[in-house]
Amino acid sequence: MPVFPTERSVRTTPEGLLWEPSERWVRGVKGDVTVVDSRHPVLVWEPGLPVPCYAFPRAEVRTDLLRPAAHPEPGSHTGSQIFYDLRTDGQQVENAAWTFPAADLADHIAFEWFRRWGSGLDHWYEEEEEIFVHPRDPHKRVDAMPSSRHVRVEIGGTVVGDSHRPVLLFETGLPTRYYLPPEDVRLDLFEPTDHRTGCPYKGRARYWTWRGAGEVPRNIAWSYAEPLPAVAPVKGLVAFYNEAVDITVDGERLERPVTPFTSALKP
The missing domain is CATH 2.170.150.40 (Domain of unknown function (DUF427))
Incomplete structure (x- = not known):
């Protein structure tokens, strides 16, 4: 034995x-x-x-x-x-x-x-x-927290999201993701794609691609229609890759982070 x-x-x-x-x-x-x-x-x-x-x-x-x-x-x-x-x-x-x-x-x-x-x-x-994609890491934490911060998202100078009711998702080892209600996002400037991903902490996501000018990576925005219970507050909300858009929080422009996703985010 x-x-x-x-x-x-x-x-x-x-x-x-x-x-x-x-x-x-x-x-x-x-x-x-x-x-x-x-x-x-x-x-x-x-x-x-x-x-x-x-x-x-x-x-x-x-x-x-x-x-x-x-x-x-x-x-x-x-x-x-x-x-x-x-x-x-x-x-x-x-x-x-x-x-x-x-x-x-x-x-x-x-x-x-x-x-x-x-x-x-x-x-x-x-x-x-x-469990999808890979085992969950017991040393990693994911928290989805409703907030009243003012979050503005821009692509090439165009405001595509502006909200005072975001949900902030804190995930160990990754930058904070800002999930905005779809009513606060200019989804008319995007088109849905067939791209889908799975996450063992959050669930399955669908994506949108920017329709405007400029060198913007495809599938720049995503949403979880049925997230896992641990991150239920992000249900139906829309997030963007901080690595490829400009995000301003309470008047402070955030630096674009370098993450494991950066190399894959190509126009």
């Missing part, structure tokens, strides 16, 4: 991995098959990646569905030793899982998350809640 760590603290391996035991019940499903059913998962942070992944004790993984990868991807994960293809219900997912060389994690298998790198299982659950 594997020995499961119980101390709740972040640990470091010689390879530069950070890991921490979790007490959450985590399940991963492919089609109708439960591939992972774990009550002793471990969160692992790889160097240079802002979000964690899960690794699971072998005893809590359907290892009978895993085969050594036909086309392994060395270097795609920190010091990864063995990659596995997943075969179930006549389907094969290449490089769906891997192991870390760290001695602390020697008896664990990590999995790609659905839509994280374009491969993995279909659904992941923590307890009875489905």
Whole structure:
């Protein structure tokens, strides 16, 4: 039987991995098959990646569905030793899982998350809640707070949003996002797009693109029609990327921040 760590603290391996035991019940499903059913998962942070992944004790993984990868991807994960293809219900997912060389994690298998790198299982659950994109980081906090601040948003000198009733969303490691009621946004200057994203903390978002002149990134504004309960105050409100628009709060122009989204925000 594997020995499961119980101390709740972040640990470091010689390879530069950070890991921490979790007490959450985590399940991963492919089609109708439960591939992972774990009550002793471990969160692992790889160097240079802002979000964690899960690794699971072998005893809590359907290892009978895993085969050594036909086309392994060395270097795609920190010091990864063995990659596995997943075969179930006549389907094969290449490089769906891997192991870390760290001695602390020697008896664990990590999995790609659905839509994280374009491969993995279909659904992941923590307890009875489905989690999207990547596991939630227990050291990250997201707060949505109604405010009476005066927020003005401009694109190329044109005011596209002006509100005294924003909701401010504070998310660890990211700039404050300002969500405005749609009545306070010039949505007539934008057109909706088919772009959609998912966030494990907020839910699924839809987007709008600027119709005016200038070099403005596509999908510059977004909204959550049905946000997760933790950020319910942003429901139906509209936010803009601080990295690519000009935002003034209570008369003070904010500097455009540099974030992990900056490089992707191209006209």
